[in-house]
Amino acid sequence: MGMTVVQKILAGASGRRDVSVGDVVEPRVDIAMSHENAALVINQFNEVFKDTGRTPKVWDPSKIVIIFDHRVPAESAKTATNQKKIRDFVQKQGIPNFHDVRGDEGGICHQVLPENGYIRPGSVVVGTDSHTTSHGALGAFSFGIGATEMAAVWTLGRVLNVEVPGTIRVTVGGRFPDGVAPKDLILYLIGKLTAEGANFRVIEFHGDAIRKLPTSGRITICNMTVEAGATSGIVPADEETERYLREEAGLSGPFDRVAPDPDAVYAEEVAVDVGALAPQVACPHTVDHVKPVGEVAGTKVDQIVIGSCTNGRFDDLETAARILRGKKIAKGVRMLVFPASWRIYKRALKEGILETLVDSGAVIVNPGCGCCLGVHQGALGDGEVALSTTNRNFKGRMGNPNAEVYLCSPATAAASSVTGAITDPRKVG
């Protein structure tokens, strides 16, 4: 019987000819990524070795990547102490792939991984972060796990007891209209599938509109598949994937383009015509509470956020700058911009994009997760409303359970910053 992309990757990584949905496998891991929660992984890893008479030693230091992004620079003594513990561990275990709080190598883990060439098509990637789904954009099977599960990976080099997931095939046809972005497509899909519609499944993306998308947009889409509950999203590798890996990630081939078999069996098939899509907004307090922008236009906002692992890439900042050039952000509205990595920050600096944004009134914050998870760098006040290009709008997400978060594309965020209320980007010149 034919296999989907993820079935093929799991079969290869488990030393099997084929696998069926529901089979239990223990795939070897190519990349194991953690951020600040490595502090907990280290604790659990040491627990595994406790009373065994063995010295804790990771299975393969070269396959572990640690990237500080969630709270950078440290917002508290506690975080700083955790980061210090992690630095000591990295040193002691000889882990070469460590991205500290530094302008020459840092950023958000889901941008640092692809742009530094850690992700290859056909590989198995795990990360102690739910948005590890992002790396399916490069044709890898990439999924989020908890800290204790990562401790097992660090010990054994494989993920224990993975059930081969079913796959939802999403075919996206048509051309993106002006003002409609990959973010609008994935918000629309999440609304259609619901927050648990893809739970325990993978979403495999096909169709002309996906083929024509640069890797940046594919990352946005795969990043948010977890908001429909998906184990991962995946775009089978193609010419664009290889272009990105060679030109932007500095890798050389050959690359393993894993394609699904023509007779692969899918749990569900969904078709979307992106040509008919309007900009979308996810309304409080769930990501699947999605409406076309027209239905919420005019909603007053206090804080606008552009950035994050979802929409902090160069083309996202460029879109915002194009809309804001020569304009001012409305009085009483604050706009925070979080580039996804320092590499992106530097390019946006060189090309004048940051200057345009600052001139319009935006505040540029250092690359990192920033206010997305509500720890620092932009909490909301009671009764305030945020419009954000990030990926979650759960109650309390931006640091205050008495505030509201709406999610949208960079174009919608930039257009709305000018008016101070949610605005259709197609209506701003």
Next chain:
Amino acid sequence: MAKVVFKIGDDVSTDTIYPGRFMATVLPSETPQYAFADSPEFNRLIREKKIEPGSVIVAGQNFGCGSSREQAASCLKGPDLVVVARGFARIFLQNSINLGLRTVICPEIEASEGDDLEVGLDSVTNRTRGKTFAVSPLPKARQAIVDAGGLIPYTRKLLLENK
């Protein structure tokens, strides 16, 4: 017999269970103080250790959606709560199993706070309402970890066997 001490609906995210602003706290011994921090009444019961071990949280579909933060499971494991839900999000379910937090998939469960439940392997009986609800077995790959007492002993055993 166990009491339902907290009842909550569908799509409860890990931000509700363990808000992001407390994520710098990672150790399982320290996380329970922030469990359901934005539900002050329930949080107070946990902090003041007024919850009987084995007490039950009843939830709807997709409990634990969102982040992979393991604090969301460890903060409930600390006070030895049991979560009976109509369904769980994947990463939360896996984290719970890995840490030994008892999670029960009970697709039709009906219960209110204060109800007395008998939580069995195959069914949950609501003694207050006189109704029994079927339990879905855990995904089979997960049961072996539960049987080993969690992922740490499970992994330790494999390590010692050089497997």
